[in-house]
Amino acid sequence: MQISSETSGDKNSIIDKIREEKHLYIISFPSFNELLSSAILFYNLNLHGFDVRINITPCISEDKLLEIDSPIMLIGFTRRTLEKAKKINRNTFLLENMEYSGRDVKQKIQEYYSNLSLKTKNYATIALKLLEKIIGVDNIDSKSYITFLESLAFSEPTSYEREIIKNIERKGIIEIKMSVKLFGFEYKPLYQALHDTVKPFIPELTGDINNCISFIKSIGISNVNIKSTQISEDTLTNLVKTLFTRLRRSSRRVRKPNEILGEVYYLTNTKVLADIKERTAILTYILDSKGPEYVALHCTSNYYLNLMVEVYNKIPQILAKVYKNITEVEYSGFKIVYAHTLKERIPLKLLYEALLDLGIISKGKAIILEKSNELYRIPHYILRDVIVDYEEFLTQSKIIKDIVYDIDNYSVSIIGDSNLTKLIKTIKSMK
Structure with missing residues (x-):
């Protein structure tokens, strides 16, 4: 693992300091992947007697920083932020990229990450690598591996990440299947799996039980309670083809067959949210409905x-209802999407x-926002x-203080169309 421009000795000294003092202060940007990596580190290190604190904030x-006397890990921030932070607290590092043993593997991974922006790196993968260095791979708890899988639920894993996934399967934590990518397809009635699937979002099916039942009948399945194990191969092929055709027709961009059929991960020791994709979608909703701290702490308690079990039935209907009632406005090259409260x-x-x-x-x-009267x-x-x-933008922009009603660890709130217009102009000037 590399820590920005620091030398290997500096990097190892910080890791040694964490290991020896058993203290770590995490400052995480409130975005989903960063919060998952925070969850991995917070839960597992606390499990092994470390004193780990998390501060979730969009700016530092x-x-x-002056109050913190333990090593500080920044997740989701830039190198420039790191350099500023190090002037105040030299024991600060940035979870950014990784080193691998093996020249070819290392080169491939470096090439992979060099083509990604800071915003798209999988921090959960990096968090696992850091855990290996601090407590050893044999001491990583199964919940951390599940959280790692949640970070990859809707993306294509790298070759290195696939090795981790195979290791998780060998541990008996998951079963990997080539299956239809409907939520809970392997154990739910088909109509329910169709209804519950929010990614891919399928207009007129997601969140609408009656339409799902009608769809099943339209492809020749009379038993609406049928489960995947009861579907013949020919019917299954027809289901996949028809679903993909429907998805393609409802989209303005090219869709891929692997959005409907492909590799899925199921937990082996439970039927409660066993589909990793479904668990991830629920956590994503909890980020919006409860706040980022819930995602960062979700490994720590059955609460x-x-x-997650309590809210998951609501999500498809809410999403379908919001989708039908969005308002789209074009302004200065941006599309603004209003989701009405x-x-x-x-x-x-x-x-x-x-x-x-x-x-x-x-x-x-594009900017998507929640609209409640004049509050955005x-x-x-x-x-x-x-x-x-x-x-x-949050700390130096002069206009931000005039147009922003509130900034918390989840969002920016503004009041009125005129302030929204000023926000768009400010964004344009900073691009």
């Missing part, structure tokens, strides 16, 4: 699993990803996608 306070908190990240997948918006060229709430993870230096 110099006063806060969080019970919460419901009784339940809106799954903004799931909606954002659904709109990206459907080709309705483009990454870096925009998550930090949305704004960071359209602002090059997000921390500078």
Whole structure:
């Protein structure tokens, strides 16, 4: 593992300091992948007697750094932020990239990461690597591996990550199957799996039981309670083809067959949210409905699993309802998507990803926000996608103090269309 521009000796001294003092202070950006990596480190290190604290924030306070006397790990911040932080606390490092044994493997991984922006790196993979260095691979708990899988639920793993996944399978934590990528397809009735699947979001099926039942009948399945084990090979092929055709017709961009059929991970010791994709979607909703700290702490107690079970039935219907009622506005090259407030908190990240997948918006060229009368709430993870230096935007931009109603560890809130217009102009000036 490399720590920005620090030498190997500096890097090892910080890791040694964490190991010897058993203290670590994590400062995490409030975005999903960063929070998962925080969860991995917080849970596992505390399990082994370390004193680990987490501060979730979109920007780093110099006063806060002065108060900390333990090693500080920044997750989701830039190298420039690291350099500023090190001037205040020299025991600060950035979870950024990794070293691997084996020249060829190392070269491939470095090439892979060199083609990614800071925003798209899988921090959970890096967190596992750090855990190996601090406590040893044999001491990594199964919950941390499950959290790692959650970080990859909707992305293609690298060759290195595939090795980790195979190791997780050998430990008996998961079963890897080539299957239809409907949530819980291997153990739910087909109509329920169709209804519950929010990624890929399938318009008119996701969140609509009646339409799901009608769809099943339309492809020649009379038993609406049928499960995957009861479906013939020919019927299964027809299901996949018809679903993909439907997905393609409802989209403004090219869709891929592996969005419907491919490798899936199921937990082996439970039927409660056993599908890793479904667990991940629920956690994504909890980020929006409860706040980022819930994601960072979700490994620590059964309370969080019970919460996930409690909310998962609501998500498909809420997402489908929000999707039908969005308002799209073009302004100065940006698409602004208004998601109108419901009784339940809106799954903004799931909606954002659904709109990206459907080709309705483009990454870096759209803002999605929750609208409640004249109050607009925009998550930090949305704004960071359209602002090059997000921390500078929050701390140095002169206009931000005039237009922002509130900034918390989840979002920026503004009031009124005129302030929203000023926000867009500010974003344009910073690109």
